[in-house]
Amino acid sequence: MTKELTAQQVITSIPAQADIIFPLTNGEPNRLLDYLEQHQEQLREVRIHQLLPLRGRSYMNNASDAHLKHISYFLSGANRKEFHQGTADLMPNNFHEVTRILRKVGRRLMVMAVVSPMDEFGYYSLGTQADIVSEFIGKVPFIVEVNEHMPRTFGQNQIHKSQIEGFVVNHQPLVSDEPAPISEMDMKIASYVAERIQDGDTLQIGIGGIPNAVVSQLKTHRHLGIHTEMFVDGIIDLVEAGAVDGTRKFTNQGKMISTFAHGSQRLYDFLHGNPAIEFLPVTTVNDPREIGKEENMISINATTEVDLFGQCASETVAGRYYSSTGGQADFARGVRFSKNGKGFITMTSTIKNGEMSRIKASLAPGSIVTTNKNDVDHIVTEYGVAEMFGRPLSERAEQLIAIAHPDFRDELRFEAKKLGLIL
Template sequence: MSTLPAPVAAAKILDHIEPGTDLIVPIANGEPRDVLDAIEAANESLEGVRVHQMHCLHDRPYLHGAYGDRMRHISYFLSHITRAPYAEGHLDYAPANFSEVPLIMAATTRDPIVIAASSPPDRRGYFSLGTSADYVSSMIGRRPFFLEATPHMPRTHGANVIHHSQILGWCESDRELVAVPRVAPKQVEETIAALVAEQIPDRATLQVGIGGIANAILAGLCDHRDLGLHTELLHDGVMDLVDAGVITGIAKEHRRNRAVATFAMGTTDLYRWLDENAAVEMLRVEYVNDPREIAGLSNFVSVNATLEVDLLGQCASESIGTRYFSGSGGQADFARGAMYSPGGKAFIVLPSTTREGASRIVSTLASGAAVTTLKNTVDHVVTEHGIARLRGKTLAQRARALIAIAAPQHRDGLSRQAHERCLLHD
């Protein structure tokens, strides 16, 4: 049996970085902060290094163009950290459905190195990627890894463990994970959540995002029985339902009795709960977000938020007009999977108005807005004023249903615009 190599300094990663090296970093808390610190410290020796990552949580000089082309970031989902640097032209954004990110990275990188945060090794020499499986777990054994082990990273089960024989090296760190506090839902979010929760049957399998509406939906499911979980993001609301015996997974056709996710983000309590928790499996995103796999789960319910919906049912979820806000993520993956699931339902949720009072149900999307979920895929749209059921409906039926769930003060204007667009004729 091979012997676990001793940890090295984070700067040892520099021995493996050549001109033009592509570095792949896991999503969110999968970022190895000391390793990236060491790379930035040596920026004068870098040449054409590109860092590929979804949803960055830590601000860094290179994100703002501090080192020019010596080190540049490619984002696959903009975060609050990368939004402004992208708008200023200091980093690049590659749009992609989350399920397809591994394929895109494979096609656009050359012999990449994965640098990732992990748990410390166990007695058999296995590290766990903890809160991440995402696009890097499928690279285990296929691409070189350099790990940064921290005792704060939970050891999770699934397809995200890596043996010491499969890594270039590893270093130690005591940096804590970024904790995301629970978001208390607003009244309008609770109203939307109640409308969705009553549409979810017992024994359904769920995908629910994060935020006030998602938290309120999960809180409203406490009296349900034997729900399943198959979601890209696992957070605190899920933990509550697993502990309460509401999420059991016994009705799932795949990964029965297990809660499935591809990454996790939440409070410190969540990270402690995940540690050695055999009820949870962290699996690669190509599996979790594959619409074909999702379609094989009966009564699949997908819930995702959007920014704006037009009267055709098109959803702009990643940009506000021409200004990019986030990314495609897995919204379309899960909406299409739910479409083909026996008994499946997909919900797009949003408050009917912005904070300034403008309608989020619009005649046409803002000029330049990116369509995240196509009109042909959208199933249900939910605001605090009700549910618009769009699947299989005519354009006129869609327009009427969406106008009916818009804020009352905007309905007349939307109706007039629908007639001007020839969506309505009476």
């Protein structure tokens, strides 16, 4: 019989050199993490693997892995400082390959995760998650944290009571975030994307003001599908407007597919018990080959800067690490496999109140290319759309200069000539 565990029972169940995997965002089990943090001196060479952690923890400051060491796969405000001071590691990855990496580097794999309460059939649900952990169900030890606030969802994220080592209880409200506000600039950029989306297309929607603005302009569309790594609030508006039904999808017809969700309480309420939504492992949702099975796939993401070759640096700011690759590269590649796929990388043309162009002759020193020049499709600013795929370098440079802020176009043209991109 599966039993409720004390703090000491949790600690003694963790072997030396364990690699413990945690889900993203609200899948992060706070009581279990409290136990690990408070009793870390009893652990030996244990590593914690996390993406996008919600809360800072003392183990993120451990320079040595003698007891507990933090490895991140996507930085957040919780561990960005620790990475830059050298006490937390960052693992390069494409999101769909994280579980593959964990199998390669893991010694004694375990999973700790938040779940919704058990149903009458003996199953827990990972709720807002499937992400990197659901693929390990039944294959490695699981310790779960039961939380009545976690919505019960469906898909490949169900855990039977026979598949867990034990549980703790922590009925803690989920962290909720309201959608980013939409500016007039966001609406302008979004209009160029929205006019290129047709009825029956399947959408991957990123986070932020511009993706929210795109969604707000699609409410009169019909038969849209959802296949997205992150399920966001804006999708609810499309469903309620009758724009999404998934009937023209080529995979999981009629279902909205995601690998994790984060947003407002309204979103969590919408997810609870909703049979139209399925959470699948990231190895499925973000695999470019799976994405490409949707013949009318649309990917909408953002970047921080682009060079005249079309290289997008989306995980660094001014050459300093800020986040990680996430799923942007997965979907940029995936739409290339899609018969009628389109990928959009969006951004404002300038930053710092117009003092600096986001379109540059060369990326800032230290910048990391997230979406490479061969996979980038469309780049969008408030001045229009630059078509990259199938264009020679000279045309790419001309198109990017045309959507740069007018104050920087002459300088960019001068630099493009120096680089030999244009005459």
